[in-house]
Amino acid sequence: MHHPAKAHFYRLLPGFIALALTSLLLSLLIGSQDIAFSQIIGLLINPDNSLDARILYEVRLPRTLSAFAVGGLLSLAGALMQVLLRNPLGDPYVLGVSGGAASAALFGMLLGISGWLITPVAFAGALTSIMIVFGLSRFQTEQQTLLLAGVVIAAFWGALISLTLSIAPPMQLPGMLFWLMGDLSDALQPTVSLFILAIGLLIAVLLANPLNVAIYGDEQAHSLGINTQRLRLMLYLLTSLLTASAVSIAGAIGFIGLIIPHLIRLLGASDHRSLLPLCVLAGGSLLVLADLLARTLITPMQIPVGIFTALLGVPVFIWLLARTRG
Amino acid sequence: MSLVISNLTLSTPKRCLIKDLSLTAKPNERWVVLGPNGAGKSSLLKSCVGLGTHSGIAIKDKAISDYTPKERANHIGLLSQQSLTEFNTRTIDLVLSGSFSRCTAYWNDQQHIDQAKALLHSLSLSNQAMQITSALSGGELRRAEIARLMLQNPYIMLLDEPLNHLDLHQQKATQDILLDHLRMNNKAALWVEHDLNRAKAIATHALLLKGDGTWKAGTASEYLTIDHLSKLLDTPLQSIGEQGYLSVSY
Numbered sequence: 001m002h003h004p005a006k007a008h009f010y011r012l013l014p015g016f017i018a019l020a021l022t023s024l025l026l027s028l029l030i031g032s033q034d035i036a037f038s039q040i041i042g043l044l045i046n047p048d049n050s051l052d053a054r055i056l057y058e059v060r061l062p063r064t065l066s067a068f069a070v071g072g073l074l075s076l077a078g079a080l081m082q083v084l085l086r087n088p089l090g091d092p093y094v095l096g097v098s099g100g101a102a103s104a105a106l107f108g109m110l111l112g113i114s115g116w117l118i119t120p121v122a123f124a125g126a127l128t129s130i131m132i133v134f135g136l137s138r139f140q141t142e143q144q145t146l147l148l149a150g151v152v153i154a155a156f157w158g159a160l161i162s163l164t165l166s167i168a169p170p171m172q173l174p175g176m177l178f179w180l181m182g183d184l185s186d187a188l189q190p191t192v193s194l195f196i197l198a199i200g201l202l203i204a205v206l207l208a209n210p211l212n213v214a215i216y217g218d219e220q221a222h223s224l225g226i227n228t229q230r231l232r233l234m235l236y237l238l239t240s241l242l243t244a245s246a247v248s249i250a251g252a253i254g255f256i257g258l259i260i261p262h263l264i265r266l267l268g269a270s271d272h273r274s275l276l277p278l279c280v281l282a283g284g285s286l287l288v289l290a291d292l293l294a295r296t297l298i299t300p301m302q303i304p305v306g307i308f309t310a311l312l313g314v315p316v317f318i319w320l321l322a323r324t325r326g
Numbered sequence: 327m328s329l330v331i332s333n334l335t336l337s338t339p340k341r342c343l344i345k346d347l348s349l350t351a352k353p354n355e356r357w358v359v360l361g362p363n364g365a366g367k368s369s370l371l372k373s374c375v376g377l378g379t380h381s382g383i384a385i386k387d388k389a390i391s392d393y394t395p396k397e398r399a400n401h402i403g404l405l406s407q408q409s410l411t412e413f414n415t416r417t418i419d420l421v422l423s424g425s426f427s428r429c430t431a432y433w434n435d436q437q438h439i440d441q442a443k444a445l446l447h448s449l450s451l452s453n454q455a456m457q458i459t460s461a462l463s464g465g466e467l468r469r470a471e472i473a474r475l476m477l478q479n480p481y482i483m484l485l486d487e488p489l490n491h492l493d494l495h496q497q498k499a500t501q502d503i504l505l506d507h508l509r510m511n512n513k514a515a516l517w518v519e520h521d522l523n524r525a526k527a528i529a530t531h532a533l534l535l536k537g538d539g540t541w542k543a544g545t546a547s548e549y550l551t552i553d554h555l556s557k558l559l560d561t562p563l564q565s566i567g568e569q570g571y572l573s574v575s576y
Contacts, residue, residue: 003433003434003436003439004416004418004419004456005416005419005433006433006434082413086410086412086413087412088412088413208432209426209429209432210426212415212419212423212426213423213426215410215412215413215415216409216410216411216420216423217406217409217410219372219377219404219406220404220406220409220410222375222376222377222395223375223377223399223402223403223404223406223484224399224403224423224424224426224427224474224478225395225396225398225399225400225426225427226395226426227395265413265414270413270414270415270416270419270458271415271419273432273433
């Protein structure tokens with residue numbers, strides 16, 4: 001008999017790749033400026049200096065790729081965080097890690113830090129937040145209590161963000177507001193985030209086998225041959241890095257990290273060797289599609305994409321909570 | 327491959343559980359570990375695998391902390407008392423996690439998959455192989471964990487009440503499978519047990535932990551006696567029938 005997890009992975013993979021390509025292509029095709037399908041394809045193969053080409057290469061393509069990267073980063077961070085906290089309901093947004101990164105970034109901006117330096121500041125915020133949540137999870141094994149703690153921490157960061165916004169100079173306000181809701185309209189530099197996503201996925205995939213053992217708890221994992229302390233440290237750093245990168249590009253977008261790993265587990269790919277790569281493909285696709293809706297639903301107005309993921313995510317989250325209880 | 331414990335002391339913040347314990351569990355020796363609740367039986371097994379206090383634990387003249395995690399897992403393995411299944415994995419995947427320390431490729435070796443299936447079959451879990459673990463009964467989960475430890479196949483096995491949650495039929499069947507496995511592979515084992523009659527049936531040696539720091543260790547015939555066990559458990563015992571079954575005197 002074949003390896004059940006491996007066979008299942010190769011059954012699912014083509015569908016997920018097709019989903020990713022379709023969502024990327026749709027996002028390139030649809031926008032406030034009508035550009036024909038044949039023209040898009042033509043420009044992708046053979047770029048020229050037309051206005052359409054500039055829209056495609058300077059707006060749609062970078063934004064689409066940013067959306068894919070952020071979605072991939074968040075869903076990978078979610079899947080890893082769930083193992084770290086040994087709680088299938090872990091998510092960087094729900095448990096306040098995104099909030100921590102956003103608070104730190106905003107505070108940094110208030111102190112005059114700008115550009116790429118925001119990312120390490122956001123990273124420190126994410127790391128602080130995840131350590132608080134993890135510290136609490138060591139005392140409280142009850143899943144619901146941990147979630148509550150995460151929600152309270154998220155609320156605390158929310159208050160800190162509001163405070164920062166209320167004392168910030170009015171000039172800076174529009175640039176800061178997006179941290180609150182998650183927005184991709186300024187995300188036009190996808191290179192770094194795609195690079196971090198690629199590195200993150202590579203490390204995550206190398207950790208997939210230990211992660212499959214880590215889900216049975218520290219004691220079992222240790223006796224099965226895992227260096228549990230080192231694994232936990234790596235998960236801390238990796239989850240924080242992934243979340244911080246996503247947040248510094250697009251603000252605090254919620255629920256991707258929760259929904260995507262769950263849907264993939266429901267499809268039977270709970271083995272991390274399959275789960276992690278599929279998470280990146282599906283998370284990227286979902287955010288590309290959500291952003292497509294966000295920027296086209298009420299043209300020419302653009303709705304922050306974080307609102308869409310929350311509208312979709314909250315009902316799913318409640319459903320999952322009810323399922324895990326029952 | 328022998329497990330050597332020298333001068334191990336285990337305590338809780340409030341009291342000393344085990345003081346200066348020294349013993350050597352050699353191949354083919356099955357040490358049954360007996361004692362009242364909270365006497366440090368599970369803590370001792372955790373120490374042996376390198377968790378918590380573990381100074382004085384060695385395998386083959388090498389301190390447990392000097393092994394790499396995978397090397398250690400190939401030498402000594404633990405069947406914990408409690409299992410965690412917040413994540414829905416398949417039974418076969420739970421068993422396959424036992425091959426982690428020997429796995430070199432990204433996907434499991436075919437050989438390990440075949441072994442896992444054979445083990446599930448021998449523990450009458452073939453039909454549950456593709457089921458998710460949260461759908462298993464307590465006894466089925468326990469047997470899957472035993473299959474995992476047998477796949478891990480360490481020289482020394484630490485079994486913390488391995489037959490918990492099993493029905494009577496499965497207790498006997500699984501006990502036989504475990505004993506066969508230990509005997510055929512010349513393994514050393516520490517086996518925590520509350521059933522005194524089973525202890526007598528499986529043990530070659532006994533470690534009695536009182537929970538106040540004192541302990542007794544030696545051969546089964548020397549220590550699995552009415553006298554020793556009555557004192558250990560603070561319960562008057564009597565011997566019944568020709569087989570000498572132990573029972574509480576009511």
